Amino acid sequence: MSPVTANPVVNNYKGDTMQTWNNRAARMARGITLVLLGSTLLTACFDGSSSSSESSQSELDTNLFPADGQLEATIRRTEGGVPHIKADNLKSAAFGHGYAQGQDNVCMLAEAVVKARSERAKYFGPGPDDINIINDFSFKAQKILSGAETEFPALSDESRALIEGFAAGYNKYVAETDPADLPAECRSQPWVKEISPIDLLAHYRIVGQYASGALFATGALFVAVPPGESPNPLPVISATGGELEGFFKQVALNARSNASEIEDFQDMGLASNAWGVGSDLTENGKGALLANPHFPYTGHRRLYQVQMTVPGYLNAMGAGLLGTAVPLINFNENLGWSHTVTTSRRFTLYELTLKDGDDLVYVKEGEEKPITSETFQIEVFDGSPNPVVLEKTFYYSEYGPMVSANAITDGGLPSWGASGTAYTYRDANASTTRLLDTWLQMSRASTLAEFQDVFRSCGSTLWTNSTYADDQGNAFYIDSSSVPNLSDATLAVIQFKRQASPAYNQLFEGGLTLLDGDTSRDDWVEGECDGLVPYEDKPKLLRTDWVQNSNDSYWSTNPDQFLTGYSPMFGPEESALGPRTRLGISMLQNPMSSGAVSPTAPLPAGQDGKFGALDLINVIYNNRAWYADQFLQELRDRCTTIGATPVNIPGGGSRSVDQACGVLQSWDGLYNVDSVGAHVFRVFIANYRKSFGSDLTIAFDPEDPVETPSTPSSNNAGTADDIMLQALAVGLNALDQVNIAYDADLGAVQYYQPSGGALPGLAGGSLSGGTPTDLGASFPWHGGDGSIDGTFNAIGVVSDLFLEDTRFPRVAPSTIDDTGGLSATSGEGWRMARGTSWHFGLEFTDNGPEAYGLISYSQSTDFESPFFNDQSLRYSEKSFRPILFKAEDVEANLLPQGEMTISN
Structure with missing residues (x-):
């Protein structure tokens, strides 16, 4: 679908969108018989009433639970469909949150x-290349659901209130909704049903392991078997004529390929x-925050805005x-924070030394230790009336599941037993008992000390840094992720091995920290945080000017005060920075500069050189690009020198570049929808x-990490063999291949187009699933690829055939390399599907927080919702909205029919 370039129609809604939404909500009750209290899906503990553990409390905490067991929440929706939820206790607030998310x-x-229940194959069939079978077994082996069952009784009252309340709210929505009125992706499907709090906690366990165990759930666990044992699952009840018969033995081959x-x-x-x-650089001497997560626009990693x-x-x-x-990137009356993915490591790989003659025993400190096993079963729909039941055995060490290091290194490490070794791993985020506690405590903090106390008490944000500002003018950074706490001796051995062995260093650079499983030296130091690095040893920085992170090392949080001397498990020090980091630091260091080639760009801090909320949202929207600042003028000069003379293309052939050079001469250096030439610079x-x-002739200098490396070589400059001009020529060939004009506005060739509308499998009883389609309008999309274009406002293309982390099909492009x-x-251009998502500029004022x-991508994934793409239009037009926080502002800006009170 070609992108629209002006005035896109948002869905097909006319008139009062909230009324339309409410009309649809009213239809949902048609023909519904409410779920009986005795439903086998929910125990009495989870039906919204007080749980047994609540009733056993000598004194009920009414901030957390309703004294009478009655859940009640008021949901007020403002522009964009944002729910502002108010309740008398935490469980009821979560109840309202779960209901609102269910609606959207x-x-x-x-x-x-x-997914968390390992039931994808049961409902959706084997999946492409058997991925559903592989995932289901792997998540069972990682104890995703069974671990949640074990952990749930150990949760704090706060976590239990949140999880029980959210599940009850979601369940209320499901119970009240006619299955035929559900969105197309799940309409009338048996897998849309009420859930237990344990199901929700199991989902959190997957989220917690996105940067660790989930990486092994696509095949590395599946093919980890001792010598002589087949990694293929076996049917417990034989398939009878179904599609699964005859090919389940190929599952392991697919798992190995995935790994x-x-x-x-x-x-x-x-x-x-x-x-x-911090206070030194803000308009009013208080703190300010820029929050700009770059997350997928689809699937489970979408961000959802709410006030609780x-x-x-x-x-x-x-x-x-x-x-x-509970929301994760937040602000309250006194402070706010955002997250960025860290450079830290969240698991360690162990090489076990096997006992001679026994591949199921390893030796540690001279002691023999067993490799244990557990057998799991899953159901697989194969097109026949009865599902196939498959069975498979997985193996464990004291550290965790066994993995096929041979598969994940593509033969770089030996297979189980081949060299008298086997491999296993320990996951820093295997437990989620404190997950919600961390963010709840952060949200309730009112001072920097209280915020820091969350991490002093071993709170973790799993795989992210936290960047913070408050009303006292503090700017604070901490790598708040879960990082294995290794001894000094172990760290010294890692450093020695990296220097002595290129192969070991290659593993380390690829994110695999390989430790020795035959010595307790390499065990994690348990300490106060159960094997994780404690607060005092985490990288952190407090300033009154600024701190920042754009996914590079903690080391360069602020180049005026480098952070050094931390465990290499947190990432490298004195390492080259990415272009987003370099541009971000440059704008902070030069708040009154529009950059080298973009005189029309807004000044980062405006005319006064001090940041406020509007300045910060406009920093995101200024669409500057680091590589344009670095290389555009040089490229222009070389274009002028070569003129119409053809450029030699590496590999053969030649072509002129003068037409594209003319476009680049007048490009504004920005990635706005009306910028002409941005896509030429991209290729x-x-x-x-x-x-x-x-x-580049000036190498990286750790004393000057922003300005280095830099400066193209002058060799062959402006000639047919100029490396820069050759890169341009190759890129132009790609544009020509798909008939993209050099002088097109960026918004005519770069856009956001939602798609989907298809079941994840079993459409019409088949295994193929539905056919996805484009949904609604497409939108010209500003911003650029953060790694390739070097834009701060980072967006990007996704070519995967499924919505992120799901089995829902999407319309996905086939792409050209190096473009x-x-x-x-x-004519299709760039179809963006990730990047700038929930984003805001925030400042604290004498009247409280002010944010925009x-x-x-909007709040809802339901194409029939008025909140499906309303904010997408606003993003396209740079029409940000105020983030309403005060009760009086929420009340004054309610959507028509935008308030409802729900109860159990």
Whole structure:
């Protein structure tokens, strides 16, 4: 679908969108018989009434639970469909939150629970290349659901209130909704049903392991078997004529292939920018915050905005991943924070030394230790009336599940037993008992000391940094992720091995920290945080000017005060920075500069050189690009020199570049929708960046990390063999291949187009699933690829055939290499599906917090909702909205029919 370039129609709604939404909600009750209290899906403990553990309390905490067991919440919706939830206790507030998320994203939440329960193959069939079978078994082996069952009784009252309340709210929505009225992705499907709090906690366990165990759930666990044992699952009840018969033996081959595809075990496919600005650089001497997560626009990692208020206990505005009962990137009356994915490591790999002659025993400190096993079963729909039951055995050491190191290194490490070794791993985020406690305590903090106390008490944000600002003018950064606490001796051995062995160093650089399992030296130091690095040893920095992170090392949080001397498990020090980090620091260091080639760009801090909320949202929207600042003028000069003379293309042939050079001469250097030439520069830099190592003449200098490396070589400058001009020529060939004009506005070739509308499988009883389609309008999309274009406002193309983390099909482009994701379909351009998501600029004032921002892809995944793409239009037009926080502002800006009170 070609992108629209002006005045896109948002859905097909006319008139009062909230009334339309309420009319649909009213239809949902048609023909429904409410679930009986005796439903086998929910125990009495989870039906919204007081649980047995509540009733056993000598004194009920009424901030957390209703004294009479009656849950009640008021949901007020303002522009964009943002729910502001108010309740008398935390469980009721979570109840309202679960209900609101059910209204907006029921299919995504239902599919997440199917995944967490290892039931994808049961409902959706084997999946492409048997991925559902592989996932289901792997999540069982990682104890996703059974671990949640074990952990639930150990949860704090706060976590229990949140999880029980959210599940009860979601269940209320499901019970009240006619299955035929659900969105197309899950309409009338048996897997959309009420859930237990344990199901929700199991989903959190997957979220917690996105940067660790989840990396092994695509195949590395599945093929980890001792010598002589087949990794293929076996049918417990034979298939009878179904599609599964005859090919389940290929599952292991697919698992092995999947495991070998991961090249970097630290790359989650997520990114973000965050600034904490202190009193020295703000307009009113208080703190300010820029929050700019770059997350997928689809699937379970979408962010959902909500305000949760329990008078006298909690008042937080923010957004969290779908299904999280409390928002995660938040602010309250006194402070706020954002998250960025860290460079830290969240698991360690162990090499076990096997006992001679016994591949199920390893030796540690001279003591023999067993490798234990556990057998699991899953159901698989194969098209026949009865599902096939498959069975498979998985293996464990004292550290955790066994993995096939041979598969994940594509033969770099030996297979189980081949060299008298086997491999296993320990996961820093295997437990989620404190997950919600951390964010709730952060949300309730009112001072820097209280915020820091959350991490002094071993709180963790799993796989993210936290960047903070407050009303006292503090700017604070901490790597608040879960990081294995290794002894000094172990760290010294790691450093020695990296220097002595290129192969070991290659593993380490790829995110695999390989330790010796035959010595207790390499065990984690348990200490106060159960094997994780404690607060005092985490990288952190407090300033009154600024702190920042854009996914590079903690080391360069502020170059005026480098952070050094920390465990290498947190990431490298004195390492080159990415272009987003370099541009971000440059704007903080030069708040009154529009950059080298973009005189029309807004000044980062405005005319006064001091940051406020509006300045910070406009920093995101200024769409500057680091590589344009660095290389555009040089490229222009070389264009002038060569003129119409053809450029030699590496590999053969030649072509002129003068037409594109003319466009670049007048490009404003920005990635706005009306910028002409941005896409030409993209295909140039996507090729030239491969030559940085050989062509840039000034090497990286840790004393000057922002301005280095830099400066292209003058060799062959302006000639047919100019490396820069050759990169441009190659890029132009790609544009020509798909008929993209050089002088097109960026918004005519770069856009956001929602898609989906299809079941994840079993459409019409088949195994193929539905056919996804484009949904609603497309929108010209500003911003650029953070790694390729070097833009701060980072967005990007996704070519995967499924919505992130789900089995929902999506319309996905086939892309051309070295173009930043240019579609291979003629005229289609760049179809963006990740990047700037929940984003805002915040400042604290004498009258409380003031913030502006959006969720770029909107609140709802339901195409029939008025909140499906309303904010997408606003993002396209740079029409950010105020983030309403005060009760009087919420009341004054309610949507028509925008208030409802729900109870159990």
